[in-house]
Amino acid sequence: MLNRKIWTGVLLLLSCLFLAACSNNTEEKETESEQEVEAGEDVFFAVLEDNVEALMAKDLDGYMETIHGESPAYESTKETITEFFEYSLDIELADLEMKEQSEDEAVVHYTQRTIEKDSGDFENNETRGEHILRPDDGKWKIYESEIFEVNPLPEEREEVEMTGDYVEVISSLPTPFDEEEWMLAGYDEAEGEATAEYIPVAETLGNYSAIITYDYYEDGNERSGLANFIDVLELSLQDMTTGEFDFERLYATESEVMYQFRVDGDAKEPNQEEIGRIFVKDEDLYLVRYTVMEETIEDTDEIITMLNEI
Incomplete structure (x- = not known):
């Protein structure tokens, strides 16, 4: 978050x-x-x-x-x-x-x-x-x-460039959202990991209403395993929040998990709701998530469909 x-x-x-x-x-x-x-x-x-x-x-x-x-x-x-x-x-x-x-x-x-x-x-x-x-x-x-x-004046933004070892992997993933309405606002790599962030074109990473995030973990299924990954994710989110926290696993198979959570009344974090999908491909782990700030996700089925297309 x-x-x-x-x-x-x-x-x-x-x-x-x-x-x-x-x-x-x-x-x-x-x-x-x-x-x-x-x-x-x-x-x-x-x-x-x-x-x-x-x-x-x-x-x-x-x-x-x-x-x-x-x-x-x-x-x-x-x-x-x-x-x-x-x-x-x-x-x-x-x-x-x-x-x-x-x-x-x-x-x-x-x-x-x-x-x-x-x-x-x-x-x-x-x-x-x-x-x-x-x-x-x-x-x-x-x-x-x-x-x-x-x-x-709107905050001036520098054009984000994707550079690093995992650009090809991230770039190969579909972007099933209107690219005229969303833009790449951040890209970062660490050893064995990469993250790409997309936000509405009129907003900035300092102040956004929604964000679509791609997280990549090289050999993540071998190093952690899907079941352990989702367990750790849920516990970590719960530990990070001080307000009301609701977490639900929408469905789970051996190769993917779809979850949804909401945070309200946290002392530091804004109210937010997120739907995320974790899946395994060639022993790598991918986490794609759609998060809204201060709002409620109205069309859950539409977001789930979008995440399933990635």
Whole structure:
């Protein structure tokens, strides 16, 4: 059984650092008409680029240099921005568009994609919003921002390659499921063993609703025997769970066993239900299993038919 990764569900929105300064600020805007302030479109875009470049470089001084000194969020930003330095972020600005521009204020629409390059609890996201820039000591800087929309980005996956001594064996097994709806998400080998995992195409191994697993044990019937293998499997599953555990052998012959189990209320494992088939071929053991998380297998006969085709 695999632990299902629990998503933190907390969006760390970079642009929200200035959100407290937006909305209903009706104070009179100060102008710097006595100073010559560049007002070309590229100048405003460059400020935003400098802002994200400094954040990616974890450069506090450089980052604060892009924030207006009189921004209501200036001090809180300075205190909290270093929290993002714990992450290795890749930030990309797109769809930059000037919405308004005057001598003392400019509004720039943006789309920002933020991706963490290392594993962690940061949820990659795409943000749409507007930055308001005002002159500060002769330079345009970010005064406040407004967020319009935030969308989490799907976890990026590397293409899984099957390499090793048992690829030919695993690859020779039928895949009686819609390959447009399922994809190979993991492959691993150890001495005398191999495992291939398939999950729905829109999901990841960190967070999946169902999984089809192929396990291969070279000379498994000689080393263990089918009867002993299923006994050990049942006892191991029972020992691993602390919640309600129901295990049933649907049928058994000298060359194969079909089983079904369900786990509910475990302290660490998610609720799950599984139907599996263990069979012997040329003294090797194969275990193929279909597992659903937090759900019940509705059509048991359909799953049994599918597993029997492998």
